[in-house]
Amino acid sequence: MPSDIFDQIPLFQGLSPAQLDLLRPLFVPNDCYPGTVLFDQGEAAIFLYLVISGEVAIRFKPEDGKDITIARVRNGGMVGWSAVIGRQHYTSAAICTQYTQMLRVSGSELQTLCEQHPETGQLIVDRLANVVAVRLQGSHPQVLALLEIGLRNGVHQEAK
Numbered sequence: 001m002p003s004d005i006f007d008q009i010p011l012f013q014g015l016s017p018a019q020l021d022l023l024r025p026l027f028v029p030n031d032c033y034p035g036t037v038l039f040d041q042g043e044a045a046i047f048l049y050l051v052i053s054g055e056v057a058i059r060f061k062p063e064d065g066k067d068i069t070i071a072r073v074r075n076g077g078m079v080g081w082s083a084v085i086g087r088q089h090y091t092s093a094a095i096c097t098q099y100t101q102m103l104r105v106s107g108s109e110l111q112t113l114c115e116q117h118p119e120t121g122q123l124i125v126d127r128l129a130n131v132v133a134v135r136l137q138g139s140h141p142q143v144l145a146l147l148e149i150g151l152r153n154g155v156h157q158e159a160k
Contacts, residue, residue, distance in 0.1 A: 005103070009050055010076050011127050019120045022113060027103040038079065038094040045082035045090045047104045048128075051075060054100025060092040072097070078131055083107030 006012045006020055006027075015023070030049065032038065038049060041061055049056070056079050058071040070092065073079050079094045084107045114121025 005052060009052070009103070011050060011078070011124070011131070015120070015123065019117075019123070022117055022120055023124075026109050026113060027105045030102045030104040032096040032100050032102070034096055034098050036096040036100075038096065039090045041091065041093045042089050045080065045087050046106060046108075048078060048080045048083045048107055048110065049094070050103045050105075051077045051079065052101040052103065054102075055097045056100055056102075057095050057097050058092050059095060067093075078128070081128065081131075084110055084128060 006024065012020060012023065027050070032054075038056065039045075039047070041059070051073050053075055056073045056077075057069050058073060058079060059067045060070050061067045073094075080090065082090045110124070114125065
């Protein structure tokens with residue numbers, strides 16, 4: 001991975017050199033091959049991953065159904081945000097669909113940085129929130145389809 005990779009990631013753009021110096025040691029390069037499972041649904045939420053290149057599929061398994069792919073995260077995106085929003089477990093699974101280069105950070109280390117450096121922490125939290133908001137909008141069609149199928153198949157069958 002190039003040494004100036006932090007300059008290419010939207011999450012870090014516009015941060016001061018001092019702020020970047022605080023963040024660099026926390027983010028570890030993590031390369032994965034197709035089929036690599038970063039985490040499974042229900043697993044302890046420990047790491048947040050920033051996708052530099054490649055693709056990660058986000059899959060959700062309803063209790064009574066098959067896995068569905070709810071998002072495909074590519075360059076500049078992130079997966080595993082459960083680790084930074086205080087969840088104990090990941091709410092979905094993440095699987096690399098191709099060779100993928102990422103940066104990985106521990107949610108607890110990022111939380112410590114936010115506590116020790118509130119100004120930098122607030123900037124990172126705001127930027128992470130923007131990425132999460134966009135991701136949730138992107139999953140709307142899949143969630144809508146699930147609801148429609150459930151309403152068509154489940155509710156009508158029960159009403160008969």
